[in-house]
Amino acid sequence: MNFQAKDTSIEQLKADCLVVAASEGDQQNAAFTSVDKLLKGQLSELIRAGDIKTGLGATTLLPGLALGSVKRLLVVGLGKTSPLSRDQFQKVARNIAGKLYSKSIKTAAIALDTIAVKGADDSWQASQVAREITLSSYQYDTTKSEKRKPVALKAVNYVVADKKLLAAAKKGLSHGAAVGEGMNLTRELGNLPGNYCTPAYLASQARSLARNQPKLSVKILKEKEMRELGMGSLLSVAAGSDQEAHLIVMEYKGAAKTVKPHALVGKGITFDSGGISLKPGLGMDEMKFDMCGAASVFGAMKTLLTLAPAINVVAVVAAAENMPNGKATKPGDVITSMSGKTIEVLNTDAEGRLILCDALTYVERFKPQSIIDIATLTGACIVALGKHMSGLYSNDDAMAGELAQLSQAVCDKAWHMPMGDEYQKQLDSNFADIANIGGPHGGSITAACFLSRFTEGFTWAHLDIAGVAWHSGNLKGATGRPVPLLVEYMLSKVGKK
Ligand code: BES
Ligand code: MN
Ligand code: ZN
Numbered sequence: 001m002n003f004q005a006k007d008t009s010i011e012q013l014k015a016d017c018l019v020v021a022a023s024e025g026d027q028q029n030a031a032f033t034s035v036d037k038l039l040k041g042q043l044s045e046l047i048r049a050g051d052i053k054t055g056l057g058a059t060t061l062l063p064g065l066a067l068g069s070v071k072r073l074l075v076v077g078l079g080k081t082s083p084l085s086r087d088q089f090q091k092v093a094r095n096i097a098g099k100l101y102s103k104s105i106k107t108a109a110i111a112l113d114t115i116a117v118k119g120a121d122d123s124w125q126a127s128q129v130a131r132e133i134t135l136s137s138y139q140y141d142t143t144k145s146e147k148r149k150p151v152a153l154k155a156v157n158y159v160v161a162d163k164k165l166l167a168a169a170k171k172g173l174s175h176g177a178a179v180g181e182g183m184n185l186t187r188e189l190g191n192l193p194g195n196y197c198t199p200a201y202l203a204s205q206a207r208s209l210a211r212n213q214p215k216l217s218v219k220i221l222k223e224k225e226m227r228e229l230g231m232g233s234l235l236s237v238a239a240g241s242d243q244e245a246h247l248i249v250m251e252y253k254g255a256a257k258t259v260k261p262h263a264l265v266g267k268g269i270t271f272d273s274g275g276i277s278l279k280p281g282l283g284m285d286e287m288k289f290d291m292c293g294a295a296s297v298f299g300a301m302k303t304l305l306t307l308a309p310a311i312n313v314v315a316v317v318a319a320a321e322n323m324p325n326g327k328a329t330k331p332g333d334v335i336t337s338m339s340g341k342t343i344e345v346l347n348t349d350a351e352g353r354l355i356l357c358d359a360l361t362y363v364e365r366f367k368p369q370s371i372i373d374i375a376t377l378t379g380a381c382i383v384a385l386g387k388h389m390s391g392l393y394s395n396d397d398a399m400a401g402e403l404a405q406l407s408q409a410v411c412d413k414a415w416h417m418p419m420g421d422e423y424q425k426q427l428d429s430n431f432a433d434i435a436n437i438g439g440p441h442g443g444s445i446t447a448a449c450f451l452s453r454f455t456e457g458f459t460w461a462h463l464d465i466a467g468v469a470w471h472s473g474n475l476k477g478a479t480g481r482p483v484p485l486l487v488e489y490m491l492s493k494v495g496k497k
Helices: 030-038 042-048 086-100 122-136 163-191 199-210 223-229 232-238 284-307 352-366 379-385 397-409 421-427 443-452 483-491
Strands: 002-006 017-022 059-067 070-077 107-111 155-159 216-221 246-253 262-272 312-322 334-336 342-344 370-375 390-394 414-416 460-464
Touching: 002 122, 002 163, 017 030, 017 086, 030 042, 042 059, 059 086, 070 086, 086 122, 122 155, 122 163, 163 284, 163 483, 199 216, 199 246, 199 262, 199 284, 199 312, 216 223, 223 232, 232 312, 232 334, 232 352, 246 284, 246 352, 262 284, 262 352, 262 483, 284 312, 284 370, 284 483, 312 352, 352 370, 352 443, 370 483, 379 390, 379 443, 390 397, 390 443, 397 414, 397 460, 397 483, 421 443, 443 460
Parallel strands: 002 155, 017 070, 017 107, 107 155, 262 312, 262 370, 370 460, 390 414
Antiparallel strands: 059 070, 216 246, 246 312, 334 342, 390 460
């Protein structure tokens, strides 16, 4: 998609579709008023008659209203509250985006004028619009025999009222489009079935991300090398599968060599059957999404490659398939992790923490300034927070605070959850240093506690994205979260230290 910021006056706009925003009530913005005037008051007439809806996010497409070369008008409602919350603006942007992909719209002009959004500037608004339009352009068809027709929409002009706003809009547009593209990669990898998206496939994705990218280097470790490193925990998960585990290491170098990197670590279980602790059949297909943490790491790296910030990032993806066979790990087995800690596997379905603990130990060799791991780790997180927010855990309150705040700012929310000694105790084992489950209570918390045992001495946060990574039901599909949060966190580190 070609996004451009323009300060063209409404009269001179050329587009297949012009988007303006209308409030509920008499007070309308300048862009709306100019269009209404050019149409001799027809818009306000239609609002009065109830034919244009002005409730928050409502859209009315008006073909056939002649306005120079503009063939159709799209009016989006802003409701009656002002300023809007960021979430409310996002809804407006999403609903606009959903309407622009009709076959007859090749170029769109979006003239929202100044919408007041609590705590958000013009650049943020442009970025949300570009993100939502980019997200709407994606539709899964990779494993369908009938391919989706290419989208008609080619160019979006984001119209600002004043030349002074051009630079901010332009910056927001490229940021939002880059985030949207990263999210779309995350969605595609998440949506691919487990027989396509294997650990080896994820490794090939890393290689293709790095192609022609001098700032990105990739290293893949296979099981032999992992065995030499003593990654007994990660390997214990892959033991029951015919798919070889892969540890994928990507280094983005946007700053000087001496600058310590920030680390991302992703859970990449390409299918989670539960292993010997087999899951029930209902909804098991959704466990192809158990690599969405890894997918969000790929998406964030893609966005960073586009935006090219001056930071260093190291990303580690632990990719494996959790299956039951004669070689599979059994409940009661004790394994030895790369850190040397022994783990009693009481439930082979608590496999995410088992691959992550070795990946976390591995990433410490890069001496990262901070580490974020991202994982569809526990059903218990969905019980606790529902499908709206990621569970956010950290051994550093400042880092948790930063992430929680950024998550609100980019509408990719995460909620700071507790960890503490009383929960840590639930992981005591009679036969190993630590058990891999902490009983039925506080399951998302005890999973985070497990990971915390492998990040001592490092500034670390964990995002449990079990609830937010994909939608179930009719809209089944990966969401692309939490790419916006990961990208924003990394961008907030530019120029620090
Ligand atoms: N991948 C699942 C967590 C999950 C379940 C995410 C449902 C999204 C939806 C994870 O590997 C798992 O199976 N966790 C177990 C842990 C339990 C055995 C302690 C769970 O949540 O039931
Ligand atoms: Mn599991
Ligand atoms: Zn899992």
